[in-house]
Amino acid sequence: METFDDEEFGTVQVRPDSRARRLIFRVKEGVMQITCPTGYSLGRVQTIVDENRERLRRLMVRGEVVQQRRQLTVGDRIPCYGGHIELLSGRLPDRILFRYEGTTLQVLCPPGTDLNEPRVRQQLSRGVCRLMYRRAQEVLPRRLAEVARRVGASPREVTIGRGRRKLGHCTRSKSIQLSYCLMFLPEPLIDYVICHELAHLQQMNHGPQFHALCNRYCGGEELALRKQLQAFTFLF
Secondary structure, eight states: OEEEEETTTEEEEEEEETTOSSOEEEEETTEEEEEEETTOOHHHHHHHHHHTHHHHHHHHHHHHHHHHHTOOOTTOEEEETTEEEEEEEOSOSSOOEEEEETTEEEEEEOTTOOTTSHHHHHHHHHHHHHHHHHHHHHHHHHHHHHHHHHHTOOOSEEEEEOOSSOOEEEOTTSEEEEEGGGGGSOHHHHHHHHHHHHHTTTOSSOSHHHHHHHHHHTTTOHHHHHHHHHHOOOOO
16 A cells, blocks of 8 residues: 545555556545556556546545544444444443343443544444344344245345445345345345345346336335435444
């Protein structure tokens, strides 16, 4: 990874990737990250930044909004599929504890800890995600089976993955993989991702016939649900 300093955007991180075919811009924790094809010089990347400065300003603003939405404090009660995640003040000064109380995952945080400090946030997220992954293996296949029966689809098998960017995947052998990250979505969006993958059992593309089928599975709400998913902020 290389970096350069921009007068407006601060330190910009540049990550060459042999799979990239164009520049991809992201903002993470207030830092602009650029993925570029191998062979791009820093000078070329800086030139492209200058040419797209207005668009990148909007991207930075959106990144700041998302960062604010992701702030966590003790007392937060965060919905997850089938229950809640509750952030509570614990007693141990240097350890985060996790326990289930019914369908609620209670997270006991050290008193006075800043939950948004990167090291603490990483520890908190790692524990929550580990337990959500286990829970997802139990409940998401059942949810997919319910939706599949409703729409009349028949996947060959269902597995649970750890993908963060790809929430679902359907193979040509009619196997579907769902990401455990669906556990953090509201139920209508979980069902939207499931319907999307079930539609791929018949249409292995994103053409008009695929969207017509997916829209039918979604009760005519495919576009609205897609926009809601694009706007959703994952806290973990």
